[in-house]
Amino acid sequence: MGGGDDRWxxxxxxxxxxxxxxxxxxxxxxxxxxxxxxxxxxxxxxAIEDVVQDVLLTVHRVRHTYEPGRPVAPWIAAIAARRSxxxxxxxxxxxxxxxHDPIAYETFxxxxxxxxxxxxxxxxLAKMMGELSPRQxxxxxxxxxxxxxxxxxxxxxxxxVASLKVNIHRAIKRMRLAASRNGVE
Amino acid sequence: MTNRPTNQLIDxxxxxxxxxxxxxxxxxxxxxxxxxxxLLCGLAFVLLHESNPLQSRGPGGEWLVGFEMLAMLATGIxxxxxxxxxxxxxxxxxxxxxxxxxxxxxxMLSGAGCYRDLVRTGPAGWQLGHSMDCMIFIVGASxxxxxxxxxxxxxxxxxDPLPVAALGGLGTAALAAFLLxxxxxxxxxxxxxxxxxAAIIIVVGLTALLKRPMLRPA
Numbered sequence: 001m002g003g004g005d006d007r008w009x010x011x012x013x014x015x016x017x018x019x020x021x022x023x024x025x026x027x028x029x030x031x032x033x034x035x036x037x038x039x040x041x042x043x044x045x046x047a048i049e050d051v052v053q054d055v056l057l058t059v060h061r062v063r064h065t066y067e068p069g070r071p072v073a074p075w076i077a078a079i080a081a082r083r084s085x086x087x088x089x090x091x092x093x094x095x096x097x098x099x100h101d102p103i104a105y106e107t108f109x110x111x112x113x114x115x116x117x118x119x120x121x122x123x124x125l126a127k128m129m130g131e132l133s134p135r136q137x138x139x140x141x142x143x144x145x146x147x148x149x150x151x152x153x154x155x156x157x158x159x160x161v162a163s164l165k166v167n168i169h170r171a172i173k174r175m176r177l178a179a180s181r182n183g184v185e
Numbered sequence: 186m187t188n189r190p191t192n193q194l195i196d197x198x199x200x201x202x203x204x205x206x207x208x209x210x211x212x213x214x215x216x217x218x219x220x221x222x223x224l225l226c227g228l229a230f231v232l233l234h235e236s237n238p239l240q241s242r243g244p245g246g247e248w249l250v251g252f253e254m255l256a257m258l259a260t261g262i263x264x265x266x267x268x269x270x271x272x273x274x275x276x277x278x279x280x281x282x283x284x285x286x287x288x289x290x291x292x293m294l295s296g297a298g299c300y301r302d303l304v305r306t307g308p309a310g311w312q313l314g315h316s317m318d319c320m321i322f323i324v325g326a327s328x329x330x331x332x333x334x335x336x337x338x339x340x341x342x343x344x345d346p347l348p349v350a351a352l353g354g355l356g357t358a359a360l361a362a363f364l365l366x367x368x369x370x371x372x373x374x375x376x377x378x379x380x381x382x383a384a385i386i387i388v389v390g391l392t393a394l395l396k397r398p399m400l401r402p403a
Contacts, residue, residue: 016205016207017204020199020200023198023199023202024195024196024199027199028195049191056191056195056198057198058344058403062341062344064206064207065208065273066207067208074275075273077275078276078344079275079344082345151403156194
């Protein structure tokens with residue numbers, strides 16, 4: 001990496017001191033490098049982008065383990081390799097347990113009949129989510145809908161893991177109450 | 186995982202960045218932890234020790250026990266140091282194999298001592314000594330020595346916790362076995378040696394099994 005690595009080291013050291021602009025520069029500069037590393041192990045573009053984001057979240061979480069003055073590239077490469085392997089394992093497990101069945105959620109033979117039911121449910125769900133506080137809604141969206149881990153959701157939202165857990169619990173409780181009130185199963 | 190564009194994630198992360206103190210180098214962290222563990226071992230030795238370990242193999246066996254103890258100590262020190270290096274992304278993976286050389290030497294020297302006793306004392310060399318006490322000691326002392334180690338290792342939130350936990354477990358078990366020699370006024374037989382190995386496997390297995398709650402990996 002040469003000079004680029006030295007520049008990354010300076011930016012990351014500044015980020016450790018809390019410099020947001022330096023951190024933004026660092027993350028933006030290393031993203032193509034991370035993407036290239038992920039591309040060596042993965043083929044699907046969506047999987048590569050997932051790994052890139054996962055690596056960025058991990059970098060955020062472990063940025064205190066970078067020792068100022070040492071090369072940054074091997075540090076990032078190790079994180080990218082680990083997260084690529086995790087992604088491959090996760091996808092392998094998913095592929096061995098799940099089957100593709102496009103009509104699995106269909107209840108009625110006539111496709112339009114299902115659409116009405118889905119549309120109706122979506123409206124009710126949106127209404128119930130509208131009753132949640134912004135932090136509860138954010139916690140539920142990140143962890144339950146976008147399937148982020150608590151740690152990832154914590155890094156993205158700024159809420160602590162404990163706070164995320166409490167907000168998800170309260171959101172689900174509130175939605176259950178609303179569902180029983182509205183007769184939704 | 187997410188539909189959020191990567192540049193949006195970068196904005197989110199950089200706008201939420203807080204100052205963090207970089208971890209000291211792994212060698213320094215290992216040194217402080219080993220010093221803490223040595224202090225705990227020293228305390229146990231001063232309060233409880235009951236025998237001179239070098240005399241456990243009888244006349245002429247002192248050198249064998251001495252080298253065996255050196256190999257135990259080297260296994261413990263290298264495994265603990267290696268665990269600290271492996272918590273940092275990108276540090277050399279050869280640390281994973283570094284304690285295996287003294288560990289193999291330890292087992293060979295211990296086996297040689299057991300064989301020497303078997304030749305010297307006949308069938309008595311097969312007897313079961315205080316094996317269960319030894320197992321309880323190694324597992325118990327590992328818990329005492331492992332607590333400060335795991336706490337310090339967890340500060341790095343390792344991205345790959347299994348090798349870190351396994352080396353940490355091997356290191357504490359080896360240092361616990363080293364400490365055991367000062368409370369072991371009799372020679373180890375082959376059966377005792379098998380129980381010692383089983384105790385080490387239990388400690389390494391436990392740390393590997395509990396790696397997530399103990400090391401809080403990233």
